Amino acid sequence: MHHIYTKKRFILFALPLFIFFTALFILPMFLGLYYSFTKYSGLGEPVWIGLKNYVNLFNDKFLAKSITNTLQMTAVNLITVLPVSFFCAYLLRKTSRKNTIYKTVLFAPYVIPGAISGLIWYFIWEPGTGLLNSVLRAVGLESWTQQWIGGNTLTPLAVGIVCAWGGMGFYMVLWQLGMKNISPEVMEASLIDGCNKRQQISKIMLPLLRDTTTNIFIFVLTGGLKIYETVFVLTGGGPNHASESLVSYLYVATFQQGKYGYGMAIAAVEFVFALVVTGLSIIISRRKKLDM
DSSP: OOOHHHHHHHHHHHHHHHHHHHHIHHHHHHHHHHHHHHEEOSOOOEEEEETTHHHHHTTOOHHHHHHHHHHHHHHHHHHHHHHHHHHHHHHHHHHHHHHHHHHHHHHHHSSOHHHHHHHHHEEEEEETOHHHHHHHHHHGGGOOOOOOOSSSSSSHHHHHHHHHHHHHHHHHHHHHHHHHHHHHHHHHHHHHOOOHHHHHIIIHHHTHHHHHHHHHHHHHHHHHHOHHHHHHTTTOOOOOTTOOOOHHHHIIIIIIIIHHHHHHHHHHHHHHHHHHHHHHHHHHHHHEEEEH
């Protein structure tokens, strides 16, 4: 009887959660998938067109450009944020008032909304009167000035750096949480065995932080698929979609051009890509654990 009573309590507790999850996540996901097979402008009834939206994806040069931009932005973010956040975490791992101040300053950009971060960096990257080009001109390095945003080449670099700046503090905290799980005895024993600081990091600390590395890797990759506010504020996706990210182009196709069905097809492909990236990262991490 007690077992039956416990099972009923569990069902009563889990049922509202299941209904809530289904209403807010499962149903919208399947509804969006349905619209991806239709021609729908948001008005009237959707018209079933089968795989036509997905076929059109392969012929859309603006979509191809937005995917390329997103990959470049994510790569710059990953290459920047992984080593810098790790060394910030390592240097600030000890508890002190000074380190607390430094960590607070580094974490602050993470809680700033993306639109505000984009606006701050707009006044730095803006080619005409932006801070960076103004400083270069002031010190006699006018030949170094660039069109940091709005062009066809450097915008992904600029956006990637902004994303790295925004996430630096969060990833630093993740690294430090991982470092706290490393036994002090292990680190002390390595010093006794003659390891220097560099060997401690490369031979002991980083292998023990493999799970943390994988988690940060997944966060950065999946976060790259959500880059929107920064692009919207810095360039608006222009000129002529040259600086669109995948999500900003999804917004343009869906809400500005009124192609809801096509926009849902882009969203479906993006969702599958995110699942594949996350799944592969987890599989690789587990295999490395087994090898150890």
